[in-house]
Amino acid sequence: MTAPPRIAMVAGETSGDLLAGLLLGGLKARWPAVTSMGIGGARMAEQGFDVWWDSERLAVHGFSPELFLRLAGILRIRRQLRARLLQDRPDVFIGVDAPDFNLGLEQRLSAAGIRTVHFVCPSIWAWRAERVEKIRAAADHVLCLFPFEPELLARHGIAATFVGHPLANVIPMEPDRDGARARLGLSPQDEVLAVLPGSRRAEVAYLASVFFQAAALVQQARPAIKIVVPAVPAQRARIEAAARAAGLLERITVVTGQSHDVLAACDVTLIASGTATLEAALFKRPMVIAYRMHPLSWRLMRRKQLQPWVGLPNILCGDFAVPELLQDAATPRALADAVLRWFDAPDAAQALRERFTALHESLRRDTARLAADAVGGLLA
Numbered sequence: 001m002t003a004p005p006r007i008a009m010v011a012g013e014t015s016g017d018l019l020a021g022l023l024l025g026g027l028k029a030r031w032p033a034v035t036s037m038g039i040g041g042a043r044m045a046e047q048g049f050d051v052w053w054d055s056e057r058l059a060v061h062g063f064s065p066e067l068f069l070r071l072a073g074i075l076r077i078r079r080q081l082r083a084r085l086l087q088d089r090p091d092v093f094i095g096v097d098a099p100d101f102n103l104g105l106e107q108r109l110s111a112a113g114i115r116t117v118h119f120v121c122p123s124i125w126a127w128r129a130e131r132v133e134k135i136r137a138a139a140d141h142v143l144c145l146f147p148f149e150p151e152l153l154a155r156h157g158i159a160a161t162f163v164g165h166p167l168a169n170v171i172p173m174e175p176d177r178d179g180a181r182a183r184l185g186l187s188p189q190d191e192v193l194a195v196l197p198g199s200r201r202a203e204v205a206y207l208a209s210v211f212f213q214a215a216a217l218v219q220q221a222r223p224a225i226k227i228v229v230p231a232v233p234a235q236r237a238r239i240e241a242a243a244r245a246a247g248l249l250e251r252i253t254v255v256t257g258q259s260h261d262v263l264a265a266c267d268v269t270l271i272a273s274g275t276a277t278l279e280a281a282l283f284k285r286p287m288v289i290a291y292r293m294h295p296l297s298w299r300l301m302r303r304k305q306l307q308p309w310v311g312l313p314n315i316l317c318g319d320f321a322v323p324e325l326l327q328d329a330a331t332p333r334a335l336a337d338a339v340l341r342w343f344d345a346p347d348a349a350q351a352l353r354e355r356f357t358a359l360h361e362s363l364r365r366d367t368a369r370l371a372a373d374a375v376g377g378l379l380a
Contacts, residue, residue: 029228186265
């Protein structure tokens with residue numbers, strides 16, 4: 001291809017926007033005049049992406065009541081997007097994560113002769129293995145974040161490339177703990193707990209209250225501890241309301257964004273399962289992973305789960321490197337006790353940092369270039 005390509009993309013939620021923004025940087029390095037459009041967020045817009053719909057429009061939480069209330073609107077957006085792309089065809093469509101939205105869209109576009117890429121292999125190795133057939137029908141190529149995924153997909157006749165995890169390049173091997181603390185108004189001597197109850201509205205609804213109750217118990221045990229909470233702008237008011245209800249708002253620091261500074265600065269983090277747990281691992285931070293969801297979602301997930309772990313650091317390490325407290329097990333007392341154990345076991349925390357350093361090395365690649373090269377190969 002001689003002319004710069006037109007690339008349509010869909011990224012769902014904050015984590016997808018981050019990954020897509022990094023990918024767009026690589027595409028622009030290869031094709032400075034590339035044009036891109038579709039569904040995205042602020043990170044993509046910074047790269048010149050034409051946002052037709054904001055990625056937060058796709059942010060839902062499992063099989064919750066919120067999903068059923070919003071499903072009609074999400075399906076309407078997908079129909080409108082599909083019609084627009086079929087009328088004004090891009091050179092390639094890249095679906096970034098959001099498999100429930102993107103795989104069906106990719107399948108229809110591929111059937112119409114539009115080349116398709118899926119960025120982030122759905123976790124068929126963890127649960128919902130039946131999705132592999134849908135991936136094969138939907139994607140001409142899959143960009144994989146983890147090194148074992150291309151071989152798994154190849155067994156099912158799906159072309160794939162390991163591009164590394166973009167966050168492994170963004171996050172330094174040696175995080176600047178003191179610099180992050182200075183930016184947050186913390187001293188090098190402080191004991192610091194980071195509380196991350198999620199970036200989605202439903203995550204905050206299910207987790208923020210129990211997280212802050214747990215944080216209050218930690219503070220009772222260690223009165224001098226500093227508690228810092230990064231909040232995405234859309235969820236800050238809900239997070240502050242949950243902290244206030246727990247009697248904790250005046251004794252913690254809530255910051256807008258700055259999650260990387262908070263993770264670099266902390267000693268331990270209490271964190272919602274998801275991409276943020278991998279970020280915490282790349283910052284080499286001990287953590288306690290927790291998750292709660294609608295009971296129906298929980299039952300469905302447990303039936304389809306293929307591995308004993310839910311948190312990405314544990315999946316990648318192949319054992320319970322850090323505690324996971326899920327659903328009914330995620331009580332304030334249990335969460336607080338698990339957090340306090342890290343503060344009381346510096347040798348265990350150091351051993352974990354060494355494991356996470358090796359994990360970081362295994363994920364480090366020139367992701368933006370490798371991903372752009374794979375897209376370029378498909379376009380050629």
